[in-house]
Amino acid sequence: MIRPLLHDDPSHVGTYRLAARLGSGGMGTVYLARTPGGATVALKTVHAHIAADAAFRTRFRLEADAARVIGGRHGAQVVDADPLADVPWMATEYVLGPPLDDAVAVSGPLPEAAVRAVGAALCGALGQLHRSDVVHRDLKPSNVMITAYGPKVIDFGIARALGDDRLTRVGAAAGTPAFMSPEQATGQEHTPAGDVFALAGVLVFAATGHGPFGSGQPADLLYRVRYADPDLTGVPESLAPVLARCLAKDPAPRPATGELAAALHDGHGEFADHLPHPLLSEIARRAAEVWQFRPERL
Numbered sequence: 001m002i003r004p005l006l007h008d009d010p011s012h013v014g015t016y017r018l019a020a021r022l023g024s025g026g027m028g029t030v031y032l033a034r035t036p037g038g039a040t041v042a043l044k045t046v047h048a049h050i051a052a053d054a055a056f057r058t059r060f061r062l063e064a065d066a067a068r069v070i071g072g073r074h075g076a077q078v079v080d081a082d083p084l085a086d087v088p089w090m091a092t093e094y095v096l097g098p099p100l101d102d103a104v105a106v107s108g109p110l111p112e113a114a115v116r117a118v119g120a121a122l123c124g125a126l127g128q129l130h131r132s133d134v135v136h137r138d139l140k141p142s143n144v145m146i147t148a149y150g151p152k153v154i155d156f157g158i159a160r161a162l163g164d165d166r167l168t169r170v171g172a173a174a175g176t177p178a179f180m181s182p183e184q185a186t187g188q189e190h191t192p193a194g195d196v197f198a199l200a201g202v203l204v205f206a207a208t209g210h211g212p213f214g215s216g217q218p219a220d221l222l223y224r225v226r227y228a229d230p231d232l233t234g235v236p237e238s239l240a241p242v243l244a245r246c247l248a249k250d251p252a253p254r255p256a257t258g259e260l261a262a263a264l265h266d267g268h269g270e271f272a273d274h275l276p277h278p279l280l281s282e283i284a285r286r287a288a289e290v291w292q293f294r295p296e297r298l
Contacts, residue, residue, distance in 0.1 A: 074125030097147035120265035193251035200246030208234035
C-alpha cells in the first residue's frame with residue numbers, strides 16, 4: 001500500500017529521491033523511491049536507534065547478502081546498499097504484485113493449479129538459497145510477493161548461513177510462530193528442512209486462507225507447531241498428502257525442494273495462466289498505481 005511521506009521522513013537517501021511510504025515496522029521503514037534516472041525502487045532503511053547496535057548492522061549486511069544470493073529471478077534484485085551509513089539502507093527492485101496474504105484477501109483462496117505453481121516456483125527460490133548454504137528462516141505469506149511471472153521471496157532479516165548461530169541466542173526461537181518449524185520453535189538448528197516446513201504452511205494458507213496451526217497468541221501457536229497435527233481442512237484432496245509430509249514434526253521425512261517441486265507441478269504453462277483473474281487484475285492495478293501516485297507529504 002502506497003502512503004504519503006510523513007513530515008520527518010528524509011527527502012533523499014543516498015542518491016535516491018523518496019516518493020512515498022510502502023510500510024513501517026519495529027526495525028525500519030520501506031519507501032518507494034526513484035533513481036536519478038527515474039527508475040522505481042523499494043528502499044529499506046533501519047531505525048536510527050537500532051542502527052547503533054553493531055550486531056544489528058551485521059544482520060542487516062547479511063540480509064543484503066542473502067537477497068543478492070537469491071537474485072532477481074526468485075527475489076527482489078538488490079540495486080544498491082550501504083550497511084555502513086549512519087542509517088543503513090538497501091535499495092531493491094520494486095516488485096509489481098501483492099504479497100500472498102493480500103492476494104488471498106483480494107481473490108480468496110487460490111485454486112489448486114495456482115497453489116501448485118506458486119509452490120513449485122518457491123521450491124526453486126529456496127533451492128537456490130540452500131545450494132548457497134543459506135536458510136531463510138521466516139518464510140510466510142507476507143514475505144512472498146506474487147507477480148505475473150512468478151512469486152518472489154523477500155525479507156531476509158533473519159536468514160543466515162547454515163551452522164552459523166552467532167546472531168541467535170541459544171534456545172531462542174526467531175521467526176513467525178504461525179509458520180515456524182518445530183525445531184525452530186525450540187531454538188534448535190533450522191536447516192533447509194525447516195524452510196520446507198514453512199513453505200508447506202504458506203501453501204496451506206494459499207489454498208485455504210488459514211495457516212496449518214490456526215491463529216492466536218504466540219505461545220499457543222508454538223505449542224501447536226510442536227505437538228498438534230496440522231489443520232488441512234480445505235486443502236485439495238490431491239494436494240494434502242504431499243503437504244502433510246512436508247509438515248512432519250521430524251525433519252527427516254520431509255522432501256527436499258527438488259523432489260517437492262516435481263510433486264507439485266509439471267512445469268507446463270506460463271505462471272500467469274494459473275492465477276485467477278481477480279488476482280491478475282490486482283497485479284495490474286498495483287503496477288499502474290506506482291506511476292499514478294502523486295508524491296506528497298503529510
